[in-house]
Amino acid sequence: MAKRILLINGVNLNLLGTREPELYGSTTLPMVVDAAQKQCDAASVHLETMQSNHEGVIVDRLHDARGNIDAIVINPGAFTHTSVALRDALLGVEIPFIEVHITNIHKREAFRHHSYLSDKAEAVICGLGTFGYTAAIEFAIKNIKPKTKA
Numbered sequence: 001m002a003k004r005i006l007l008i009n010g011v012n013l014n015l016l017g018t019r020e021p022e023l024y025g026s027t028t029l030p031m032v033v034d035a036a037q038k039q040c041d042a043a044s045v046h047l048e049t050m051q052s053n054h055e056g057v058i059v060d061r062l063h064d065a066r067g068n069i070d071a072i073v074i075n076p077g078a079f080t081h082t083s084v085a086l087r088d089a090l091l092g093v094e095i096p097f098i099e100v101h102i103t104n105i106h107k108r109e110a111f112r113h114h115s116y117l118s119d120k121a122e123a124v125i126c127g128l129g130t131f132g133y134t135a136a137i138e139f140a141i142k143n144i145k146p147k148t149k150a
């Protein structure tokens with residue numbers, strides 16, 4: 001079975017490209033998803049995507065990924081800095097994940113400097129703008145071995 005990647009965008013990322021372009025750029029979330037889909041199509045990799053403003057919805061989607069997703073690329077949004085639940089879910093499903101942030105969270109307010117996820121991530125990409133998603137997907141395609149049954 002082809003490698004299967006899940007791209008998750010968290011709270012408020014549905015606003016990407018429509019507000020605060022000076023901070024997050026003008027690329028919209030549908031454009032990010034479309035680019036990731038093209039990247040995966042070119043590599044014959046299956047991509048699933050979701051965005052939610054609700055922590056529990058993301059947790060439920062992570063639970064559903066058990067046994068059928070090989071790698072996760074996640075920008076949790078502000079849940080990065082608040083959610084032990086998201087950390088527990090990622091640890092619980094035991095799927096390798098890459099954490100992505102559009103901005104350099106370490107160059108922003110102090111409360112954004114801590115992530116509940118980074119110490120468990122295969123990789124953390126921040127400050128590259130939406131190219132961070134491209135880099136993360138490429139890393140997942142090239143470096144994460146499929147575990148899902150054939």
Ligand SMILES: O=C(O)[C@]1(O)C[C@H](CCCOc2ccccc2)[C@@H](O)[C@H](O)C1
Nearest residue numbers: 012015016019024077078101102103112
């Ligand atoms: O830099 C990132 O990708 C963040 O995950 C974005 C989050 C914010 C996501 C909201 O994105 C918006 C985009 C456009 C307009 C308003 C919010 C922020 O809370 C994190 O600290 C860093």
